[in-house]
Amino acid sequence: MTSTTYWLEHSWPGQGEVDSSVLLEVDNGVISKVTRGVQAPPPGSKVLNGLTIPGLANAHSHAFHRALRGRTEGRGASTTTFWDWRDQMYEVAGSLNPDLLHRLARATFAEMAQAGITLVGEFHYVHHDVDGSEYSNPNAMGEALLAAARDAGVRFTLLDVCYLHGGLGPDGYDEPSPIQRRFADSDADAWTRRVAALKPSETVRVGAAVHSVRAVDPSSVTTVARWADQRAVPLHAHLSEQEAENEQCLAAHGATPTQVLFDSGAVNDRFTAVHGTHLSVIDLATLGGAGATVCLCPTTERDLADGIGQAGAMVAAGAALAVGTDSQSVIDLFEESRAIELDERLRVRQRGHHSPTALLTAATAAGYESLGWGKGGNLDVGSLADLTNLSLDSPRLAGQRVSDLLAGAVFAATASDVQHVMVAGEMIVSDGHHTRVDVAAELREALQ
Amino acid sequence: MTSTTYWLEHSWPGQGEVDSSVLLEVDNGVISKVTRGVQAPPPGSKVLNGLTIPGLANAHSHAFHRALRGRTEGRGASTTTFWDWRDQMYEVAGSLNPDLLHRLARATFAEMAQAGITLVGEFHYVHHDVDGSEYSNPNAMGEALLAAARDAGVRFTLLDVCYLHGGLGPDGYDEPSPIQRRFADSDADAWTRRVAALKPSETVRVGAAVHSVRAVDPSSVTTVARWADQRAVPLHAHLSEQEAENEQCLAAHGATPTQVLFDSGAVNDRFTAVHGTHLSVIDLATLGGAGATVCLCPTTERDLADGIGQAGAMVAAGAALAVGTDSQSVIDLFEESRAIELDERLRVRQRGHHSPTALLTAATAAGYESLGWGKGGNLDVGSLADLTNLSLDSPRLAGQRVSDLLAGAVFAATASDVQHVMVAGEMIVSDGHHTRVDVAAELREALQ
Numbered sequence: 004m005t006s007t008t009y010w011l012e013h014s015w016p017g018q019g020e021v022d023s024s025v026l027l028e029v030d031n032g033v034i035s036k037v038t039r040g041v042q043a044p045p046p047g048s049k050v051l052n053g054l055t056i057p058g059l060a061n062a063h064s065h066a067f068h069r070a071l072r073g074r075t076e077g078r079g080a081s082t083t084t085f086w087d088w089r090d091q092m093y094e095v096a097g098s099l100n101p102d103l104l105h106r107l108a109r110a111t112f113a114e115m116a117q118a119g120i121t122l123v124g125e126f127h128y129v130h131h132d133v134d135g136s137e138y139s140n141p142n143a144m145g146e147a148l149l150a151a152a153r154d155a156g157v158r159f160t161l162l163d164v165c166y167l168h169g170g171l172g173p174d175g176y177d178e179p180s181p182i183q184r185r186f187a188d189s190d191a192d193a194w195t196r197r198v199a200a201l202k203p204s205e206t207v208r209v210g211a212a213v214h215s216v217r218a219v220d221p222s223s224v225t226t227v228a229r230w231a232d233q234r235a236v237p238l239h240a241h242l243s244e245q246e247a248e249n250e251q252c253l254a255a256h257g258a259t260p261t262q263v264l265f266d267s268g269a270v271n272d273r274f275t276a277v278h279g280t281h282l283s284v285i286d287l288a289t290l291g292g293a294g295a296t297v298c299l300c301p302t303t304e305r306d307l308a309d310g311i312g313q314a315g316a317m318v319a320a321g322a323a324l325a326v327g328t329d330s331q332s333v334i335d336l337f338e339e340s341r342a343i344e345l346d347e348r349l350r351v352r353q354r355g356h357h358s359p360t361a362l363l364t365a366a367t368a369a370g371y372e373s374l375g376w377g378k379g380g381n382l383d384v385g386s387l388a389d390l391t392n393l394s395l396d397s398p399r400l401a402g403q404r405v406s407d408l409l410a411g412a413v414f415a416a417t418a419s420d421v422q423h424v425m426v427a428g429e430m431i432v433s434d435g436h437h438t439r440v441d442v443a444a445e446l447r448e449a450l451q
Numbered sequence: 452m453t454s455t456t457y458w459l460e461h462s463w464p465g466q467g468e469v470d471s472s473v474l475l476e477v478d479n480g481v482i483s484k485v486t487r488g489v490q491a492p493p494p495g496s497k498v499l500n501g502l503t504i505p506g507l508a509n510a511h512s513h514a515f516h517r518a519l520r521g522r523t524e525g526r527g528a529s530t531t532t533f534w535d536w537r538d539q540m541y542e543v544a545g546s547l548n549p550d551l552l553h554r555l556a557r558a559t560f561a562e563m564a565q566a567g568i569t570l571v572g573e574f575h576y577v578h579h580d581v582d583g584s585e586y587s588n589p590n591a592m593g594e595a596l597l598a599a600a601r602d603a604g605v606r607f608t609l610l611d612v613c614y615l616h617g618g619l620g621p622d623g624y625d626e627p628s629p630i631q632r633r634f635a636d637s638d639a640d641a642w643t644r645r646v647a648a649l650k651p652s653e654t655v656r657v658g659a660a661v662h663s664v665r666a667v668d669p670s671s672v673t674t675v676a677r678w679a680d681q682r683a684v685p686l687h688a689h690l691s692e693q694e695a696e697n698e699q700c701l702a703a704h705g706a707t708p709t710q711v712l713f714d715s716g717a718v719n720d721r722f723t724a725v726h727g728t729h730l731s732v733i734d735l736a737t738l739g740g741a742g743a744t745v746c747l748c749p750t751t752e753r754d755l756a757d758g759i760g761q762a763g764a765m766v767a768a769g770a771a772l773a774v775g776t777d778s779q780s781v782i783d784l785f786e787e788s789r790a791i792e793l794d795e796r797l798r799v800r801q802r803g804h805h806s807p808t809a810l811l812t813a814a815t816a817a818g819y820e821s822l823g824w825g826k827g828g829n830l831d832v833g834s835l836a837d838l839t840n841l842s843l844d845s846p847r848l849a850g851q852r853v854s855d856l857l858a859g860a861v862f863a864a865t866a867s868d869v870q871h872v873m874v875a876g877e878m879i880v881s882d883g884h885h886t887r888v889d890v891a892a893e894l895r896e897a898l899q
Contacts, residue, residue, distance in 0.1 A: 072851070072859060072862070072863055073851055073852075073855040073856070073858040073859030073860075073862055073863060074852075074855050074858070076792075076807055076858040076861070076862050083801050083802050083803045084801065084802065085802075087802075088802065113846075114846035117846055118846075302793075304797075305793035305794070305796060305797055306793060306796070306802075306862075307796075307802070308796035308797070308799075308800045308801050308802045309797075309800075310797060310800055311797055332862060332863065333863060334846070334847075335865075344524075345750075345753035345754060346753070346797065348753055348754070348755075348756035349752075349753055349756070349757075349758060349759055349794065349797065351756075352756045352757075352758055353531045353532065353756050354531050354532065354533075354535075354536065354754075354755070354756045355531045359524055395891075396891045397867070397891070398561075398562035398565055398566075398782070398890045398891060398894060399782075401890070401891035401892075401894040401895055401898075402891075402894040402895040402896075402897070402898035402899070403520070403521055403898070404521075404522075404898075407521040407522050408521070410521040410522070410524040411520060411521030412521075413524070414520070414521055414524050414754075414780060415520055415521060415780065415781060417783075417865050417866075417867060418865075419845070419865060419867035419868075420867075442846045442849070443843075443844045443845070443846065443849035443850075444849075446846060446849040446850040447849055447850040448850075449850070450850035450851070450852075451850075
């Protein structure tokens with residue numbers, strides 16, 4: 004790839020204020036030079052009008068949940084709890100095969116790209132065939148996701164999930180149910196052997212995950228955590244999304260899920276807790292003290308009636324915040340970011356907990372860090388050339404003063420305001436359209 | 452206006468299920484004929500692909516708040532409360548004049564039209580000149596709003612607000628502050644005289660409002676309520692948005708704001724309580740028993756840290772729900788509608804309180820009824836020809852099954868998915884663009 008120069012009308016480099024008239028040079032997928040105060044686009048440069056920000060990182064995705072959009076609402080009493088919703092989600096999980104997963108994920112990742120998402124962390128646990136047996140290629144499903152990400156042009160971290168047990172009862176761990184057998188490796192060592200065969204590439208990395216303390220026992224958590232430590236890759240886990248998980252874990256282990264993960268060696272600065280909706284003061288101190296990340300998924304947490312996590316207390320304790328689209332009921336990281344602040348306002352009846360800069364950092368640099376791409380999430384020299392450009396011609400942002408542009412973007416922009424998206428120096432979305440994928444057509448085909 | 456025929460690919464007529472292949476005839480701004488099961492568009496008919504629903508009603512708008520978007524966020528401790536925010540809002544109110552209000556409202560109402568809003572209820576209280584004196588035309592500001600609505604093509608109810616006092620202390624009502632003098636008529640009789648000069652037209656009606664029990668004493672509430680009763684027009688009031696209002700009212704009157712309004716004769720089936728975030732069980736029974744409407748403004752209630760009202764209990768008590776964009780931080784009635792359900796899920800940790808049909812009814816028929824247009828909000832013969840058409844080509848709705856289309860629209864659509872909007876038989880938005888107003892250009896000009 005040769006050097007290309009972009010002139011940015013307005014840009015936010017990942018910290019501080021919005022700047023205007025910045026020249027960005029990109030070589031081999033990396034930002035090689037930044038020049039400020041270039042009042043007019045030089046000849047040969049490409050002009051990006053509007054507001055350019057570092058690419059958005061979706062730190063928690065289950066691509067196949069996209070098939071559930073609009074299908075779990077409005078059935079009244081039959082879907083009143085998270086656990087009822089999970090039954091419906093399991094039905095979709097049961098219908099997948101590598102080809103369908105590839106098509107669904109390709110369309111969904113392309114939808115994400117159009118929403119300005121340049122990096123996806125896929126929390127992947129549907130590993131095996133319907134009866135629980137291995138596919139002839141044991142990573143057929145994971146590789147379907149890698150191919151989908153490459154097709155859609157997004158940077159990608161496959162968080163391959165260790166999932167061993169069906170649930171946590173007072174007497175210990177249950178066997179996987181018939182549908183859960185697709186998710187389960189025989190033990191944590193089998194997980195490490197399978198995952199060893201997954202191959203990273205320039206824009207794809209492999210990280211680790213434990214599904215939750217419901218599905219992985221402490222000793223197996225330790226096996227997965229050591230694997231991640233040895234490779235210095237991210238480790239993610241669902242954590243305390245529902246109070247029932249806390250109660251089950253306390254009954255079985257005499258400790259909270261956070262404490263179980265900590266005691267198993269999982270919690271450090273490469274660890275990301277997903278949700279963390281129901282954390283104790285000690286849990287918060289444990290995560291914050293370790294420099295862990297908490298990935299909030301507010302539109303999913305609204306949808307699944309999880310409750311509102313203590314985002315302000317997480318930050319005060321020392322944790323970083325990232326965001327994820329999770330169940331894909333909405334794919335819009337602007338909505339997720341502002342929801343961190345807005346839902347906290349509903350909870351504590353005060354405004355002003357998180358600055359627009361902090362909220363946008365959660366959706367950019369913190370997500371890149373959480374997914375093992377520390378050189379992303381900003382527009383500095385040496386950073387990954389991943390960026391998202393917003394139009395200022397939509398009614399949502401037109402007329403916003405430059406001094407209020409960042410707040411306007413965080414509190415009013417939507418996915419539909421994204422006009423150009425670059426990953427590793429390549430434009431994957433141009434003028435609001437994906438350059439390779441007909442998103443609507445592929446969604447229709449995959450969702451039949 | 453002559454008869455025009457529209458063929459609707461998919462449509463939701465305001466109740467029941469989504470239907471496909473419906474022919475709609477429109478004469479003189481009214482739906483004159485509906486034919487179901489017309490498989491192909493007849494020659495001469497206009498085709499509306501996608502999903503067509505009754506036009507959306509924005510039951511609570513302050514047009515001038517549009518200038519605040521992105522300007523009250525991120526200043527940290529200086530804007531931590533509703534009352535701090537109000538100071539910033541007062542700054543904008545202090546800068547208005549009839550010409551600026553007209554330009555700002557025209558652009559804002561056109562933004563609303565592009566978001567699928569066909570009817571706006573404007574809660575208007577900036578009546579007078581900066582020093583509190585009457586303009587030479589005492590309704591110069593109200594007429595600026597009427598002109599803006601006509602320019603933008605939206606149906607309109609001007610809810611002219613009676614605002615008399617600066618606040619409610621333990622010893623009674625305070626004088627208006629210097630900035631509040633713009634809002635205040637000398638007494639309720641002066642309000643009735645001024646309002647009598649406002650002229651309705653085919654698409655414009657005039658209704659009444661009392662700002663709140665903070666700004667209007669009980670005897671003046673009675674004067675305004677009688678005026679509305681005699682004309683059978685809507686009466687709206689801000690109600691219990693903040694707990695401080697409840698406390699002040701209890702201290703001064705020994706009764707809740709709802710009870711004060713009820714005892715003053717304001718609460719009946721033409722009454723709409725705006726917000727109702729902090730209501731007692733008796734308040735809920737009072738509003739529900741009277742068949743009143745509660746207008747929820749969830750994105751504003753998030754923004755202003757108001758808290759989450761008991762929407763399910765309101766419905767159970769017999770109240771109707773409507774929605775409003777209020778402070779214009781977001782102009783998207785799909786987001787407002789789903790937030791009724793989603794924020795209730797956060798509050799009570801269960802799903803399934805309000806069906807998609809109920810949520811969309813809040814944004815359509817219930818809003819029309821609240822604003823005094825009982826013949827709107829559905830696609831039946833004899834109804835107002837106001838409708839909103841959504842594209843199914845955006846990634847948000849592409850591939851949605853017809854059986855799940857209503858749930859998909861309510862839980863995933865955004866304002867940007869609106870492609871055509873009709874008011875009184877006239878297309879005011881076509882292919883996503885306003886037919887008369889360059890919305891972005893006018894917003895830029897008005898927001899300078």
